Amino acid sequence: MKKILGIVSSPRKLGNCELVIKEISRQIDVPHELSLLRLSDFSILPCKGCYTCLFKQQRCPLKDDLNTIIDALVEADAVILSAPTYLLDANAMLKVVIDRGLAFYAAADGLWGTPAIGVGVAGIEGKEGATVLGLQRFLSMFMADKKMCTMVYGALPGEVLLNEKNKAVIGDLAAALFRTAPEPKEPCCPLCGGDTFRFLGDNRVRCMLCSNAGTVDGATGTLVFHIEKSGHDLFLTDRDALSHRDWLREMKARFKEIKGDIAAITSEYKDDGTWIRPGKSDDA
C-alpha cells in the first residue's frame, strides 16, 4: 500500500485545491492511503537567513512546525501538491515553505526522487501567471521527481469539479504520478523540464526553474531549447543538491576571511535614512 501525501496550499476548507487532490487520489489506480496536510494549519515562520540549518545538527532554530512537514514528506511514497493562484502566482504560503528549503538538505536521503505532481487552481483561465513555476520550484527544492505540473480552473469553492476540461487534466495528473516514463511535454528545458524562460537577447534564454542559460531555436516551426549546465546546479541530481549545500557551507569560511572588509564598508551606511516601525497606523 503506497502512502500518498496531499499538500494543500490554500487555506480554504473544501476549496478547489483540497478537492482536486482528493479527486486525483480517487483516480489513481495504485492502491494507496491518502494523508493530507493544509499548510495554513501549520506555523511556518519566514526564513531568517542565518544558515544554522546547514551546520552541526542541521536543524532550523526557528520554533515552528517546519519539521512536521519535512517528516511527512520523508514518510511519503508520493506527493500531490496543490496551490491556488493569488495575484498571478502560487499563494505566498507555498513560498514561505520554499524559503525554508535549506533545512531540507538534512533529510535529502529520504526526500530525493519522491514521485510528485503539482496542480495549480486559478479562477480565470490564462490569469494563472507564474503559478506552475511556483509548484515546480517547490517540488524541485524538496528534491522530488516531478512527474507533471499543470493548471485547472475554477473560481468558486468546488467549481473546479464542474468543468469537463478540468476532469481530463485531473485524469492525466492521476496517471502521471506513478508513471516511470518522463512527462511528454514540449517545448521545455531539456535539463529540468521547466517551461518558463527569460529572454536575454541575441536568441539567448534562461530557464526560470533550473536557472541555466542557452539558446532557443524556432527554425523548424517548433521551439527547441538548447540549455547548458552551469557547473553550479541546485537540484538536477542528488549530487548537485549536496554540492550546493557544501558551497553554502563554505561561505561561512569566506565570510570570516573578508569580515573586516565588509564591516568597514557596511558601517558607513549604518545611519542612513529613517526607519518606519510597525504600530504607526491608526488600525495597528
Ligand SMILES: Cc1cc2nc3c(=O)[nH]c(=O)nc-3n(C[C@H](O)[C@H](O)[C@H](O)COP(=O)(O)O)c2cc1C
Ligand atoms: C487573494 C486572491 C487572489 C487571487 N488572484 C487570482 C489571480 O491572479 N488569477 C486568477 O485566475 N485567480 C485568482 N484568484 C482566484 C483563485 O485562484 C481561485 O478562486 C481558486 O479556485 C482558489 O482555490 P481554493 O478554492 O483552493 O482556495 C484569487 C483569489 C484570491 C482569494
